[in-house]
Amino acid sequence: MKKSTLAREEKMNMIQEKLEAGTKEIFTTEKYKTYISTMAKFPEYSINNCILIASQCPTATLVCGYKKWQSEFHRTVNKNEHGIMIIAPVKYKADVEELVYDENSKPVLDEMGKQKKKIVNREFQSFRPAYVFDVQQTSGEPLPTLATMLEESVEGYEQLKEALILISPVQVSFESIEGSANGYYSPAEEKIVVREGMPQLQTIKTLIHEIGHVELKHGSEEDKFDRNTKEIQAESVAFWVAEMIGNGLDTSEYSFGYISGWSKDKTVPELKENLDLIKETADRISRKLETVLSKVKTKDYSEEKEEEERNIRKKSR
Known part of the structure; x- marks a missing residue:
């Protein structure tokens, strides 16, 4: 197994352990309100990533990837900051061998009486570790003011x-x-x-x-x-x-x-x-x-x- 593949699997295992520990911790300690409060700030993230963010940085208020901070908010991540690890979906294509069927879903046989096979290109989804940074870990232009729903x-x-x-x-x-x-x-x-x-x-x-x-x-x-x-x-x-x-x-x-x-x-x-x-x-x-x-x-x-x-x-x- 390649070293990079092994490192990726080790990170995914680490994420799984964080998820399980974080989920259990939410319900079995007095941190429940803190977790809910943190997760409420990130409605666009999956519950898995909300748990990971909350468990690693309960004070997080706005998180983005390294490049997004630069391109959309004109801010840069401060030196020596450690990213918050989350799970990111990855789509990829691969050639796979599949059995051949006719329009009636019956196997198509070759001259030897064996079912024919064909190579098709399919799209798959996997996951990889990714890193985001909270606004407190960045410097640069002020963020746009977000108006609250209630003024007074x-x-x-x-x-x-x-x-x-x-x-x-x-x-x-x-x-x-x-x-x-x-x-x-x-x-x-x-x-x-x-x-x-x-x-x-x-x-x-x-x-x-x-x-x-x-x-x-x-x-x-x-x-x-x-x-x-x-x-x-x-x-x-x-x-x-x-x-x-x-x-x-x-x-x-x-x-x-x-x-x-x-x-x-x-x-x-x-x-x-x-x-x-x-x-x-x-x-x-x-x-x-x-x-x-x-x-x-x-x-x-x-x-x-x-x-x-x-x-x-x-x-x-």
Whole structure:
């Protein structure tokens, strides 16, 4: 085996070990909030690469390859900086020998009665180790200012609440709730109920949490999770979305302590499955929220909704 091939395989094995250790660590230590917070910053990366970035550089905020920093941001990686190792897909073509079949999927035989073979060129995908660098490891031109979704938390509260109600797949109401629950999702009634009169941050977090239950299909025929797992998923989605919104929406006061107890007997694939689902759901809610919130800010969405309601009323007459 060539030395370069061996070195590549050793690196891939190292990556696999990092992934398994990182996944287990996410759920079995107090670092869960840190991991989720870091991974929420990289929606374009796979969950595997998010875990690798978070495990090697929890403070990362913007990562790019060496050349991309130069070509797109006019920044250079500082001397003696070590890259953050991730997995990069690689496509390649190769000639392979395949059996020949006719249009009816029957083997084509040669004069000796053996099935014919042919050489075809096929495209394959493999993976290789690659390295990215965080912005704190670079120097150069200032980065473009990224506007946050909410400009002022107090003034933006009503807009954010309205946008969340609009993207909810089910009806939302604010009511007095008996007991200690801040909200709940009723699959049977297809509605979300949020405790009225709560502080703004708690109201927003609870809304996202309950929308998370709906988007995760909890309570449906597809639901295969126990109660603890469902609550962890929904609260993780709420924390993730709040992190992506930013601007002071810190929901980290919620305790993730019971996660260790839930995960201790689970295997890495089981834990990974939940992280994949959490990321996918949080990304989906965030995209919807960003689109609708921009319309709410300009009143477009509210006007569209009013027009739809007027049309419905006309048809019902």
